[in-house]
Amino acid sequence: MNKQTSFRFYKPRKMKGRLAKLDPVKIADELARMEPELQATTFDQLSRIRALDVFQLLDVAHQERILEHLAADRAAELVEAMDPDDRAHLFNELPSHISEKFLDGLSPRERRLTDQLLGYPEESAGCIMTPEFVSLRPDWSVAEALSHIRKSGPGAETIHTLAVTDEHNQLTGMVELSDLVLAEPVRKVADIMNKELRSVRTDDDQEDVARLLQAANLLAVPVVNAEGHLLGLVTVDDAMDVLTREEEEDHARSGGAEPLRRPYFSVSDLRLAQSRIVWLLVLLVAATLTVHVLNSFEQTLDKAVSLALFIPLLIGTGGNAGAQSSTTVVRNMAVGHVQPGDFLRTLLREARVGLLLGMMLGLLSYPCVWIFADQSLALAVSLTLVSICSLASVVGALMPQIARACWVDPAVASTPFVTTVVDASGLMVYFLIAQAVLKL
Amino acid sequence: MNKQTSFRFYKPRKMKGRLAKLDPVKIADELARMEPELQATTFDQLSRIRALDVFQLLDVAHQERILEHLAADRAAELVEAMDPDDRAHLFNELPSHISEKFLDGLSPRERRLTDQLLGYPEESAGCIMTPEFVSLRPDWSVAEALSHIRKSGPGAETIHTLAVTDEHNQLTGMVELSDLVLAEPVRKVADIMNKELRSVRTDDDQEDVARLLQAANLLAVPVVNAEGHLLGLVTVDDAMDVLTREEEEDHARSGGAEPLRRPYFSVSDLRLAQSRIVWLLVLLVAATLTVHVLNSFEQTLDKAVSLALFIPLLIGTGGNAGAQSSTTVVRNMAVGHVQPGDFLRTLLREARVGLLLGMMLGLLSYPCVWIFADQSLALAVSLTLVSICSLASVVGALMPQIARACWVDPAVASTPFVTTVVDASGLMVYFLIAQAVLKL
Numbered sequence: 114m115n116k117q118t119s120f121r122f123y124k125p126r127k128m129k130g131r132l133a134k135l136d137p138v139k140i141a142d143e144l145a146r147m148e149p150e151l152q153a154t155t156f157d158q159l160s161r162i163r164a165l166d167v168f169q170l171l172d173v174a175h176q177e178r179i180l181e182h183l184a185a186d187r188a189a190e191l192v193e194a195m196d197p198d199d200r201a202h203l204f205n206e207l208p209s210h211i212s213e214k215f216l217d218g219l220s221p222r223e224r225r226l227t228d229q230l231l232g233y234p235e236e237s238a239g240c241i242m243t244p245e246f247v248s249l250r251p252d253w254s255v256a257e258a259l260s261h262i263r264k265s266g267p268g269a270e271t272i273h274t275l276a277v278t279d280e281h282n283q284l285t286g287m288v289e290l291s292d293l294v295l296a297e298p299v300r301k302v303a304d305i306m307n308k309e310l311r312s313v314r315t316d317d318d319q320e321d322v323a324r325l326l327q328a329a330n331l332l333a334v335p336v337v338n339a340e341g342h343l344l345g346l347v348t349v350d351d352a353m354d355v356l357t358r359e360e361e362e363d364h365a366r367s368g369g370a371e372p373l374r375r376p377y378f379s380v381s382d383l384r385l386a387q388s389r390i391v392w393l394l395v396l397l398v399a400a401t402l403t404v405h406v407l408n409s410f411e412q413t414l415d416k417a418v419s420l421a422l423f424i425p426l427l428i429g430t431g432g433n434a435g436a437q438s439s440t441t442v443v444r445n446m447a448v449g450h451v452q453p454g455d456f457l458r459t460l461l462r463e464a465r466v467g468l469l470l471g472m473m474l475g476l477l478s479y480p481c482v483w484i485f486a487d488q489s490l491a492l493a494v495s496l497t498l499v500s501i502c503s504l505a506s507v508v509g510a511l512m513p514q515i516a517r518a519c520w521v522d523p524a525v526a527s528t529p530f531v532t533t534v535v536d537a538s539g540l541m542v543y544f545l546i547a548q549a550v551l552k553l
Numbered sequence: 554m555n556k557q558t559s560f561r562f563y564k565p566r567k568m569k570g571r572l573a574k575l576d577p578v579k580i581a582d583e584l585a586r587m588e589p590e591l592q593a594t595t596f597d598q599l600s601r602i603r604a605l606d607v608f609q610l611l612d613v614a615h616q617e618r619i620l621e622h623l624a625a626d627r628a629a630e631l632v633e634a635m636d637p638d639d640r641a642h643l644f645n646e647l648p649s650h651i652s653e654k655f656l657d658g659l660s661p662r663e664r665r666l667t668d669q670l671l672g673y674p675e676e677s678a679g680c681i682m683t684p685e686f687v688s689l690r691p692d693w694s695v696a697e698a699l700s701h702i703r704k705s706g707p708g709a710e711t712i713h714t715l716a717v718t719d720e721h722n723q724l725t726g727m728v729e730l731s732d733l734v735l736a737e738p739v740r741k742v743a744d745i746m747n748k749e750l751r752s753v754r755t756d757d758d759q760e761d762v763a764r765l766l767q768a769a770n771l772l773a774v775p776v777v778n779a780e781g782h783l784l785g786l787v788t789v790d791d792a793m794d795v796l797t798r799e800e801e802e803d804h805a806r807s808g809g810a811e812p813l814r815r816p817y818f819s820v821s822d823l824r825l826a827q828s829r830i831v832w833l834l835v836l837l838v839a840a841t842l843t844v845h846v847l848n849s850f851e852q853t854l855d856k857a858v859s860l861a862l863f864i865p866l867l868i869g870t871g872g873n874a875g876a877q878s879s880t881t882v883v884r885n886m887a888v889g890h891v892q893p894g895d896f897l898r899t900l901l902r903e904a905r906v907g908l909l910l911g912m913m914l915g916l917l918s919y920p921c922v923w924i925f926a927d928q929s930l931a932l933a934v935s936l937t938l939v940s941i942c943s944l945a946s947v948v949g950a951l952m953p954q955i956a957r958a959c960w961v962d963p964a965v966a967s968t969p970f971v972t973t974v975v976d977a978s979g980l981m982v983y984f985l986i987a988q989a990v991l992k993l
Contacts, residue, residue: 136749136751137749138751138765138768138769141768142768142889145890146890146892170768170769170770259734262734262735263734263735266731266734266735267735271731272731272734272735273713273729273730273731273772289713290713290730290731290734291706291711291712291713291730294699294702294703294706294712294730294734295702295703295706295707295712309576309577311576311578325578326793327790327793327794327797328578328581328582328610329578329610330610330790332713332772332789349772349789349790349793350767350770350789352793353766353767353789353792353793353796354767356793356796356797357767357796357888360800361884363804364803364804364807364880364883364884365880365881365884367804367807367808367880368807368876368877368879368880368881368968369873369876369877369880370877370880370881373881376885376888376890377881377882377885377890377891377899378890378891378895378898382902382905382906382909383909385881385902385906386906386909386910386913389874389877389906389910390910390913392873392877393870393873393874393877393910393914393942394914394917396869396870396873397866397870397914397918400865400866400869400870401866401921403865403866403869404862404863404865404866404925407861407862407864407865408862411858411859411862414858414861415858418851418854418855418858418861419851421847421854421858421861421864422844422847422848422851423844424847424861424864424865425840425843425844425847425864425865425868425976425977425980426837426840426841426843426844428865428869429836429840429843429868429972429973429976430833430836430837430840432872432969432972433809433832433833433836433969433972434829434833436808436809436968436969437808437809437810437829437832437833439808440804440805440807440808440809440810441805441808441810441813441817441825442817443804444801444804444805445816445817448797448816449582450585450586450816450817450818451817451818452586455818458818459817462822462825465822466822466825466826466829469822469823469826470826470829470830470833473826473830474833474834474837477834478837481841485844502833528808528876528968529872529873529876532869532872532873532972533869536865536869537865540865
């Protein structure tokens with residue numbers, strides 16, 4: 114696992130031999146790290162079956178790029194062989210004229226399944242569910258159930274988890290294949306099925322669905338419509354991918370950039386700059402606030418230039434305290450530990466913690482600044498640390514929650530935005546305190 | 554799913570009735586959000602079977618707290634019924650005198666399994682593998698394999714994935730239960746098993762193992778020793794938990810705090826402050842660098858106080874650019890897209906992107922500052938933006954990679970540290986440019 118198998122520097126002729134021997138997982142991983150040009154040519158050298166294996170393991174972004182470069186018939190063949198949910202996910206990302214071309218080329222059965230999934234809203238459970246599942250009846254015996262699975266199993270994406278439905282396709286329970294295999298053949302499905310109905314709706318958020326699968330240790334969760342009719346299953350592998358995608362999004366936004374959605378080296382410099390420039394610009398415009406604040410205190414600054422010495426340290430510390438509180442709150446919102454109803458409780462808590470932290474820092478810095486400068490400046494700096502830490506912690510908890518209330522991803526309102534807000538308000542606090550303490 | 558079922562305000566007598574009806578997943582979720590005192594009393598009201606279900610769904614931190622408050626015999630019963638890997642994970646977190654007491658109380662079989670897992674290093678695959686698995690022989694028929702599974706399956710943690718080993722317990726392949734069920738009973742296991750050996754070693758890092766499971770869409774991956782002998786399986790539910798734990802760690806550290814490892818409201822204010830104070834202090838000490846830098850330029854500042862107006866804006870923008878580059882690099886290192894060999898490639902790339910971003914920001918800000926102040930100040934600010942963005946992007950890419958080279962979690966060297974380094978060096982750049990441009 115730790116050895117890095119790289120074939121980036123192999124000659125094309127030698128590569129073909131190597132590719133036939135490598136694990137598809139390794140190939141997919143290497144492809145994902147390649148520069149765009151090499152990706153398609155390498156993929157082209159894979160045998161038919163291997164190509165399909167590898168293709169299904171790739172991210173949507175890479176699937177897209179490879180399809181662009183393949184001969185039309187080979188591309189159509191790959192698309193036809195995909196699982197319907199993965200195919201729908203891919204089509205959602207493709208430019209519509211390309212996805213429509215592929216859609217037209219599909220067999221009637223696959224086309225129907227795909228059309229159905231494409232109808233659901235983005236990021237919903239409907240988009241990632243597989244409509245190819247096996248359902249059992251509660252009054253069947255285990256032997257009957259197993260023989261039904263043997264008949265209809267090969268077309269399904271998973272038979273590890275099986276849904277139990279009545280004659281109206283109403284979901285009544287779930288049963289795992291392992292329980293069927295271990296049970297006496299004469300027992301009824303109804304006796305061994307899990308009646309704890311953990312189902313989700315087609316329009317439930319993908320992330321919530323994935324967290325449910327994780328919290329309940331499930332291999333698949335059934336998706337039903339408003340009437341409780343079974344429409345599909347979301348499997349654990351798709352749930353893991355959703356969580357990773359969401360994490361990547363949160364991570365990128367917490368650093369003030371848009372997610373790349375592909376590996377670092379497979380995007381161009383320009384694309385990388387593009388994912389960052391809007392944020393930088395917005396933040397730069399917001400930062401002009403600090404210029405205005407300082408401008409309005411220019412006289413004070415003129416009288417005591419030494420005040421300027423502590424500006425970066427103070428607003429830096431405020432930014433750090435704000436980052437701490439906002440990342441904690443964003444993360445706990447994402448995993449459901451901070452609910453919309455916890456608004457005030459969170460603010461009060463961060464105010465207390467921020468005050469505590471500020472008091473510790475203020476006490477520690479007082480003697481240090483006194484040695485370095487003079488006593489009244491030390492007092493101003495210490496008092497500012499106390500205020501700025503409390504303020505930053507509250508702002509850090511406030512902004513993600515406001516974002517959520519406005520239906521914006523809470524991660525958007527994170528570290529860089531909090532820092533910028535804290536910079537401006539912290540400066541104001543600093544100069545007001547300094548004016549009072551130094552009697553300027 | 555969206556409805557929040559809360560029983561925090563129910564009277565104890567009413568609660569018992571409600572608890573009997575609720576899904577264990579919901580109960581576990583609610584327990585995790587409760588303040589410490591309520592948690593144990595609520596748990597105490599659960600029926601025996603339900604208590605076990607709920608207990609197994611809880612995080613280690615909550616399991617720990619609940620065990621503390623339960624009667625000794627009830628606690629011992631819960632621990633005995635846990636899966637060995639979950640139990641080992643719990644014991645690793647418990648104070649050693651408590652875990653030893655529980656270890657002594659275990660049945661000989663469970664004790665042996667647990668002892669075995671406790672011997673592996675922390676964060677290794679060995680700690681999270683289940684030693685209770687079923688293995689098949691390649692020369693068995695499918696019918697023989699299924700009948701073996703029926704006999705030995707009930708003691709295993711999972712039978713969805715089965716290992717195939719030779720008579721020396723050497724791993725030769727893997728087969729899924731679904732493939733066995735769908736195959737002709739007379740076929741040989743060797744014919745239907747997957748010979749692509751994706752196994753890991755006991756001392757492989759948990760996160761790598763989890764990423765492998767995810768990349769290859771596996772339900773379980775076999776763990777072998779140096780001789781290729783099968784020792785256990787890591788299942789997908791444990792892999793998901795590992796990923797979530799690692800994400801939480803990265804997320805907290807990227808915000809400059811230690812991970813809480815428990816839900817926000819279940820920790821005390823003091824514990825929250827504790828997870829932050831060390832980082833704040835270290836960063837505050839690092840930030841004193843900025844005071845020294847400014848101090849050495851005090852004369853320049855005295856001559857042109859208006860230079861101070863742009864300090865927060867410039868170092869703020871530098872911090873943002875640094876945060877963007879460090880979060881991108883840290884994330885791509887975590888998922889394996891930036892490897893140790895990519896050191897220089899990453900630095901060059903970030904230098905180019907940083908320069909590009911800086912030039913865009915510099916060009917845009919030039920006329921704005923000109924209007925606001927004067928032309929030479931505008932020039933100084935623009936040139937500083939170009940330099941600070943390039944510098945920050947490189948530092949953002951450099952620090953996590955240096956951290957990894959020193960065996961420190963790359964996430965530690967993220968946003969707040971990058972910001973602090975960029976603050977000090979950015980100030981130096983600003984004043985040097987300003988001295989040259991304004992001829993001070």
